[in-house]
Amino acid sequence: MKLFACDHCGNTVYFENAHCERCGHQLGYLPGRNALVSLVENAGLWSTPVFPAESYVFCANARFGACNWLLPADPGADVYCAACCHNETIPAFDAPANLGRWQIIERAKKRLFYSLLRLALPLQTRNEDPVHGLSFRFLADLPIETQKVLTGHEDGIITIALAEADDAEREARRTAMGEPYRTLLGHFRHEIGHHYWDLLVANGPALERFRTLFGDETRDYGAALQTYYANGAPNDWQQSHISAYATAHPWEDFAEIWAHYLHITDTAEMAADFGLRARPRVDDNGSHTVRLDFDPYGQGTIENLADHWVPLASLLNNLNRTMGLPDAYPFILNPMVIEKLGFVHDLVHSKA
Numbered sequence: 001m002k003l004f005a006c007d008h009c010g011n012t013v014y015f016e017n018a019h020c021e022r023c024g025h026q027l028g029y030l031p032g033r034n035a036l037v038s039l040v041e042n043a044g045l046w047s048t049p050v051f052p053a054e055s056y057v058f059c060a061n062a063r064f065g066a067c068n069w070l071l072p073a074d075p076g077a078d079v080y081c082a083a084c085c086h087n088e089t090i091p092a093f094d095a096p097a098n099l100g101r102w103q104i105i106e107r108a109k110k111r112l113f114y115s116l117l118r119l120a121l122p123l124q125t126r127n128e129d130p131v132h133g134l135s136f137r138f139l140a141d142l143p144i145e146t147q148k149v150l151t152g153h154e155d156g157i158i159t160i161a162l163a164e165a166d167d168a169e170r171e172a173r174r175t176a177m178g179e180p181y182r183t184l185l186g187h188f189r190h191e192i193g194h195h196y197w198d199l200l201v202a203n204g205p206a207l208e209r210f211r212t213l214f215g216d217e218t219r220d221y222g223a224a225l226q227t228y229y230a231n232g233a234p235n236d237w238q239q240s241h242i243s244a245y246a247t248a249h250p251w252e253d254f255a256e257i258w259a260h261y262l263h264i265t266d267t268a269e270m271a272a273d274f275g276l277r278a279r280p281r282v283d284d285n286g287s288h289t290v291r292l293d294f295d296p297y298g299q300g301t302i303e304n305l306a307d308h309w310v311p312l313a314s315l316l317n318n319l320n321r322t323m324g325l326p327d328a329y330p331f332i333l334n335p336m337v338i339e340k341l342g343f344v345h346d347l348v349h350s351k352a
Contacts, residue, residue, distance in 0.1 A: 001114060001266050003273040004036035007050050015114065016107055018068045028058060028070040029110075031082045031117055037070075045073045059084050064099065066106040083113040085125055088135040091162050098140060101165035105138055108184035112192060115262050118297045119348045122199055132156050134195055151187050153194035160187060179245070180330040186259060193258030197251060200347050213340050214250040224249040240336040253340070260331065261344045264309050268296040271312055299349055302342035306333055 004013045011022035013036055018027055025038040028046065037048040045055040055073035059081035062068065069081035078085055084106075091098040116123060126133035133156055139149040140162040149161040163169045164184055174182035201210050211217070225248055233244035241247050246256040272295075296305055310333060317327040333341070 001111065001270045001273075002034070003270070006038050007048070008038040015111070016068065027068065028056065029068055030056075030070050031113070034114075034118070046070070061087075061106070064103070066103045067110070069110070082117070082123070083110055086123075086134050086136055087138070088126065088157070089137040089139060091138055091140045095140065097166075098162065101162050102138055104165040105160060105162070105184060108188055109136070111185055111266070112188040112262075115189075115266055115297075116192070121196065121348060126156070129156075132199060134158070134192075136160065138162055151191065153191040156195055156198070158188075158191045158195065160184070160191075180243075180327075186263075189259035189262045190255045193255035194251060196258065196347075197254050201254070206343075206347055209343060210250075210254070213336075213343055214253045217250040219249070221249055221251065238332060239334060242331055242333075242337045242340075254344075257337070257340045258344055260337075261341055261348075263329070264305060264341075265296040267316075268305065268308055268312060272296070276312070276315075302338060302345045305345070306338050306341070309333070 001015060004015065004017075005011065006013050006020040006023060006025065006027070008025045009020060009023040011020055013020055013027060015029070015036065017036070019025065020027060020038060023038075026041070026046070027036055028039050028048075029036050030051075033051075035050065037050050039046040039048055039056070045057060047055055056070040057073050057079075059067040059069045059071060060079040061081075061084045067081060067084055069083060071077055071079070071081055080087070091102050093099045113123075124133045126135040135157050137157060137159045139159060141148050149159065149163070151161045151164060152159055164173075164187060170182055170184075201207055228245070228248035233241070233247040237244055237247045241253060242256050242260055246253040296308075313329040313331075316329055320326060320328050
C-alpha cells in the first residue's frame with residue numbers, strides 16, 4: 001500500500017480517507033490510475049484538478065459509507081466500482097450491527113483489490129465468466145446455532161462471515177482454533193488464493209512445479225481436513241510450512257503462501273513509502289542501515305523481497321512488543337517457505 005497526498009493542499013492522506021483532514025476536500029480513489037484525488041462537485045458530477053477533462057461519479061455503495069472509489073461519468077456504465085461489482089450478496093440492514101460490519105468488511109476488501117490491481121491479476125465478474133468469475137457473499141449468521149456461516153471459497157465464490165468483522169468474535173475464534181493470526185484482510189487474501197489456484201495453476205504449465213513444492217492436490221480434501229482437525233500439524237511443520245494449517249492439504253498450503261505474499265508486498269510497499277530504514281546488521285563499511293527503496297510489487301526476485309522483509313518483520317514485531325501487543329507477524333520464512341513464495345511471485349508476474 002502506498003501513501004497518497006491531497007493534490008489540493010499537499011497533506012498526506014490515506015487509502016480509506018473520504019475527506020482531507022487539512023483542507024476538507026472530498027477525496028475519491030481512481031483504481032485505474034492508483035490515485036486518491038481531491039474532488040469538486042458540479043451538478044452531481046465530480047471533477048479533479050489532476051485530470052480536469054474527466055468527470056466521475058462515486059460507486060453506488062458510497063451512499064452506505066462503504067466505498068470511496070470512483071467511476072467515469074458514463075450514463076451507460078456500471079454503477080459499481082471495480083471492487084464492488086464483484087459483490088453478489090451483502091447483508092440486510094434490518095439488524096443494527098450489519099451495516100457497520102459490512103463497512104469494515106468493505107475496507108478490508110478494498111485493500112485486497114488494491115493488491116490484485118497492482119499485480120494486474122485477472123478480475124472477471126460472475127457475469128463475464130459464469131464458471132470462474134469472482135464474486136463475494138457477505139452473510140450474517142442465522143439464529144439457529146448449528147447454521148453458522150463459514151468463511152470459504154468454492155468455484156470463484158468467496159463467502160465471508162459477517163461475524164468476522166466483530167473484533168471480539170474474531171479473537172474468540174482465533175483463540176478457539178489455536179491460530180497465531182486472524183484478520184479480515186487475512187481471510188480475503190487466503191480465500192482469493194484458492195481462486196487464483198483455479199485460474200493460474202490448475203491444468204496449466206505451473207501444475208507440475210506446484211506438486212513438487214506443495215504436494216499432490218488430488219488427495220481427498222475433506223478427509224485431509226478431518227485428519228488435520230483431529231490430529232493437528234506434524235511436529236516438524238515449521239521446517240516446510242508457513243503455518244500449521246498449511247499442512248492440512250496442498251490447496252491450503254498454497255492459499256496460505258498466497259496470503260503471505262500479499263501481506264509482505266503490501267506492507268513492504270508502505271514501509272518503503274514512509275522511507276523506513278531497518279537496521280538488521282553492520283555492513284562492510286560499518287553502517288547498519290538498510291533502506292527499503294524498491295518496489296515490492298515489481299518483478300525483482302523473491303530473495304530480494306525476503307531479504308528486505310525479514311528485518312522489517314522483526315522491526316514490526318519489536319515495535320508491537322514495546323506497546324504490549326502481540327507480534328504483528330508471528331511467522332518464520334524458512335527456506336522452503338521462501339521457495340514457495342518464489343513460486344507465487346513467478347506465477348503472478350507471468351500470469352502463467
